[in-house]
Amino acid sequence: MRKVVxxxxxxxxxxxxxxxxxxxxxxxxxxxxxxGGQLTMTTEVDNxxxxxxxxxxxxxxxxxxxxxERFGAEFKTGWVNGVDLSSGPPYRLRVExxxxxxxxxxxxSTGASAKFLNIPGEKENIGRGVSTxxxxxxxxxxxxxxxxxxxxxxxxxxxxxxTKFGSEVRIVHRRNELRASKIMxxxxxxxxxxxxxxxxxxxxxxxxxxxxxxxxxxxxxGTGEEEIIETDGIFIAIGHLPSxxxxxxxxxxxxxxxxxxxxxxxxxxxxxxxxxxxVQDSKYRQAITAAGxxxxxxxxAERYVEGSAVHDWSKGK
Numbered sequence: 206m207r208k209v210v211x212x213x214x215x216x217x218x219x220x221x222x223x224x225x226x227x228x229x230x231x232x233x234x235x236x237x238x239x240x241g242g243q244l245t246m247t248t249e250v251d252n253x254x255x256x257x258x259x260x261x262x263x264x265x266x267x268x269x270x271x272x273x274e275r276f277g278a279e280f281k282t283g284w285v286n287g288v289d290l291s292s293g294p295p296y297r298l299r300v301e302x303x304x305x306x307x308x309x310x311x312x313x314s315t316g317a318s319a320k321f322l323n324i325p326g327e328k329e330n331i332g333r334g335v336s337t338x339x340x341x342x343x344x345x346x347x348x349x350x351x352x353x354x355x356x357x358x359x360x361x362x363x364x365x366x367x368t369k370f371g372s373e374v375r376i377v378h379r380r381n382e383l384r385a386s387k388i389m390x391x392x393x394x395x396x397x398x399x400x401x402x403x404x405x406x407x408x409x410x411x412x413x414x415x416x417x418x419x420x421x422x423x424x425x426x427g428t429g430e431e432e433i434i435e436t437d438g439i440f441i442a443i444g445h446l447p448s449x450x451x452x453x454x455x456x457x458x459x460x461x462x463x464x465x466x467x468x469x470x471x472x473x474x475x476x477x478x479x480x481x482x483x484v485q486d487s488k489y490r491q492a493i494t495a496a497g498x499x500x501x502x503x504x505x506a507e508r509y510v511e512g513s514a515v516h517d518w519s520k521g522k
Contacts, residue, residue, distance in 0.1 A: 319444075
């Protein structure tokens with residue numbers, strides 16, 4: 206029987222582990238196929254407080270993990286196939302490679318993954334000119350040509366934000382019509398730095414022998430003609446998917462799958478189950494905000510376990 210189990214090892218999960226370990230809650234942290242979360246796919250992180258010269262994403266995650274281990278957090282690798290939140294606490298986790306685990310409380314910090322185009326030159330150039338986060342990486346493209354791929358509100362918002370840095374920003378969308386709300390479309394259309402390539406399908410990201418992005422190859426959906434847009438940076442803004450499929454509807458989520466939490470807390474629709482980081486945040490999606498909610502989840506879980514009448518389930522009392 207565990208007092209608390211944490212699912213996920215991004216900034217949220219690791220921050221929760223640090224706080225709970227320092228509180229002598231002996232948290233068990235289960236890491237999946239991508240330990241460290243999305244930051245392990247990032248090169249230099251320049252906007253995390255305390256690092257004047259920036260820090261490499263994998264290094265930041267490794268240091269957070271070591272800090273949690275220093276205070277006694279336990280890490281195990283496994284894949285959560287399912288959870289039973291119907292009759293707890295205790296809650297039962299079915300973890301491939303580890304078997305069943307019972308816990309008095311649960312923190313879900315499984316994150317969200319950016320959707321990709323799955324075209325040549327895309328994933329191998331992440332961090333080398335290809336990004337999924339304008340707020341994170343826009344600063345690196347001062348006075349550069351930028352392409353934003355997408356037609357929804359996120360794409361419009363990121364394109365508008367990137368005009369603060371880039372010399373020009375081109376929006377590429379595979380349809381003639383945008384999915385974005387009218388107010389976001391109007392905002393983008395009124396921005397003189399933004400140009401448009403509609404009804405164009407991205408088919409390849411071009412790079413030179415220095416691993417620098419140089420262009421985006423697109424195909425006109427009407428004529429079939431191909432062309433290359435010269436660019437220094439490509440921002441993919443076609444949405445994110447929260448990692449909540451394993452819950453199978455046992456927690457309240459929005460229509461996309463993001464876990465809904467009680468305002469001002471990390472409490473989900475099931476008592477003793479908490480959510481933090483990008484799995485419950487479709488708006489900010491920053492390492493620092495994820496870490497903040499990880500702290501909140503740790504404090505919420507500690508107060509729940511210590512403050513509620515939790516039985517000694519292992520002895521059947």
